[in-house]
Amino acid sequence: NxxxxxxxxxxxxxxxxxxxxxxAQDMNHEYMYWYRQDPGMGLRLIHYxxxxxxxxxxxxxxxxxxxxxxxxxFLLGLESAAPSQTSVYFCASSLYSGGTNTGELFFGEGSRLxxx
Amino acid sequence: AQSVTQLDSQVxxxxxxxxxLRCNYSSSVSVYLFWYVQxxxxxxxxxxxxxxxxxxxxxxxxxxAEFNKSQTSFxxxxxxxxxxxxxxxxxxxxxxxxxxxxxxxxFGQGTILTVHP
Numbered sequence: 001n002x003x004x005x006x007x008x009x010x011x012x013x014x015x016x017x018x019x020x021x022x023x024a025q026d027m028n029h030e031y032m033y034w035y036r037q038d039p040g041m042g043l044r045l046i047h048y049x050x051x052x053x054x055x056x057x058x059x060x061x062x063x064x065x066x067x068x069x070x071x072x073x074f075l076l077g078l079e080s081a082a083p084s085q086t087s088v089y090f091c092a093s094s095l096y097s098g099g100t101n102t103g104e105l106f107f108g109e110g111s112r113l114x115x116x
Numbered sequence: 117a118q119s120v121t122q123l124d125s126q127v128x129x130x131x132x133x134x135x136x137l138r139c140n141y142s143s144s145v146s147v148y149l150f151w152y153v154q155x156x157x158x159x160x161x162x163x164x165x166x167x168x169x170x171x172x173x174x175x176x177x178x179x180x181a182e183f184n185k186s187q188t189s190f191x192x193x194x195x196x197x198x199x200x201x202x203x204x205x206x207x208x209x210x211x212x213x214x215x216x217x218x219x220x221x222x223f224g225q226g227t228i229l230t231v232h233p
Contacts, residue, residue: 004159031218031219033219033220035223040125040225040226041225042120042122042206042223042224042225042226043160043206043221043223044223045220045221048218048220050218056218058220090159090160092160094219096219102148102165102167102210102219103148103150103208103210103211103219103220103221104150104162104165104219105152105160105162105219105221107159107160107161108159109157109158109159110157110158110159
């Protein structure tokens with residue numbers, strides 16, 4: 001009963017380093033999302049994907065890149081980490097059915113990233 | 117563009133007391149509305165949702181929310197809270213039927229509910 005799995009769960013980077021967060025879902029969902037959570041700001045959408053091979057920008061895409069080479073995986077990359085990217089990152093997926101996507105999301109447990 | 121405002125950042129309450137967490141939204145299109153709950157060090161879980169039909173929706177653990185279109189609100193209520201309800205609650209909105217939101221959610225800032233014994 002895995003659902004949405006994120007790796008790693010914790011990571012500390014130095015400014016300028018790069019890293020990739022991996023999200024895997026086993027529910028055969030079409031749509032996947034990356035959000036970041038910061039205190040007092042709720043969750044903000046970074047990038048999303050509506051299917052294998054597709055990606056699109058969300059509300060706060062700068063400094064991040066994503067890829068969806070396989071339907072079940074959605075990768076979030078930081079090419080040159082900055083302290084402003086210190087945050088908790090959540091991956092989510094949702095099902096497309098009946099001609100619409102209702103926005104009911106299934107979330108992973110989060111990845112806590114600290115950039116020094 | 118859509119936006120969501122949760123009017124209280126923190127709500128302390130005693131066990132068995134009633135609670136209301138307030139949520140207002142703005143949108144130029146019809147919407148779907150959600151409440152998500154986040155327990156410490158966990159991801160978000162869906163608590164309840166309004167898609168269409170009855171404006172009063174309920175969760176399995178006693179929470180309810182009412183969609184009020186005229187006041188653009190979706191407040192969350194529970195008549196008697198438990199210690200285990202301590203968590204952060206997020207109100208969220210997505211574009212409704214006919215929209216092209218691709219399920220993207222706009223979240224409020226969150227309300228931390230703390231239930232004291």
